[in-house]
Amino acid sequence: MLPLPGFFETGIQMSNALELLKTRASPKAADLVPPGPNEAQLNEILTIAARVPDHGKMVPWRFIVHPHETRAPLVEKLIANFRAGKPNANDAEAEKQRLRFTNSPLIVTVVSKTSPNPKVPDIEQLLSAGAASMNLLNAAHALGFGANWLTGWAAFDKSSKELFGLADNEQIVGFIHIGTAKGEVFQRPRPDLSQIVSKR
Ligand SMILES: Cc1cc2nc3c(=O)[nH]c(=O)nc-3n(C[C@H](O)[C@H](O)[C@H](O)COP(=O)(O)O)c2cc1C
Numbered sequence: 001m002l003p004l005p006g007f008f009e010t011g012i013q014m015s016n017a018l019e020l021l022k023t024r025a026s027p028k029a030a031d032l033v034p035p036g037p038n039e040a041q042l043n044e045i046l047t048i049a050a051r052v053p054d055h056g057k058m059v060p061w062r063f064i065v066h067p068h069e070t071r072a073p074l075v076e077k078l079i080a081n082f083r084a085g086k087p088n089a090n091d092a093e094a095e096k097q098r099l100r101f102t103n104s105p106l107i108v109t110v111v112s113k114t115s116p117n118p119k120v121p122d123i124e125q126l127l128s129a130g131a132a133s134m135n136l137l138n139a140a141h142a143l144g145f146g147a148n149w150l151t152g153w154a155a156f157d158k159s160s161k162e163l164f165g166l167a168d169n170e171q172i173v174g175f176i177h178i179g180t181a182k183g184e185v186f187q188r189p190r191p192d193l194s195q196i197v198s199k200r
Contacts, residue, residue: 020142025185027146029104032179036068036105041143045178046108048139052131056117060125061132061173064109064164074163075101081159100152105179108136109164112173129173136176146181149174 037045046063054060066074075098082097083089101107112129114122133149140147154160155172164172 017142021138024138024141025187026137026148027181027185029100029148029150029177031182031185032104032146032148032177033182034068034105034179036179037140037143037145041145042106045136045139045143049108049110049132049136052128052135054128055124056120058115058117058120058125058128060113060115061129062111062113062170063132064111066107066109068105071102071107077163078154078160081157081163082153085153085157085159097152097154100150101154101175104177106177108176108178109172110136110174110176111164111166111170113167113170115169126173133174133176136178140176140178144180145178146185147176147178149176151175 042065046065049063050059078101079094079098082094086093110129110133112126114125117125137147137149151172151174155175160166160172161168161170166172
């Protein structure tokens, strides 16, 4: 019997998918250079990010896209908030924050939104946002880009609520920096399965 149309092709795609999952690693955000994803690629990345387990179909996350070309005013406000919240921080620290948010070709803020639900505890809604973040990283890698999931003070500072337009039940779970990795991506050691896997 002939294989179903697309069967063999799917097999090939599967082995590629495993290879991609096995090779993904985060470049430093400072090593992300242009080009970043174009509109079509970004759309694909976000579509994949939204394809995650989501108990109760609550869609407990959303994405804010910060293209490089239009990010400067946001970064200025971020730095003003950083200085206001950390009056003892020196110029070098503020500059480090500025570079972090300025340089990456693309940043996607992943926002978790938790709503009371008797069947879906907040932790499950938060985890779904984590899964969306992870899918962003994998999708970016599959398209040949590097991506790094960062948080830092801006994710947790109260001033970010207003700056990013977050509702009371929303929080930032990550800034996903995306671009082309400059040079080799460092492959950090991964946990030894014997240390983290057990059978009972
Ligand atoms: C929720 C979350 C927040 C993180 N925030 C930071 C951060 O603010 N600064 C940092 O240097 N790394 C941060 N990291 C770690 C980076 O993503 C790190 O580069 C990554 O874990 C490297 O592992 P990978 O190569 O498997 O992606 C964070 C990781 C997670 C999961």
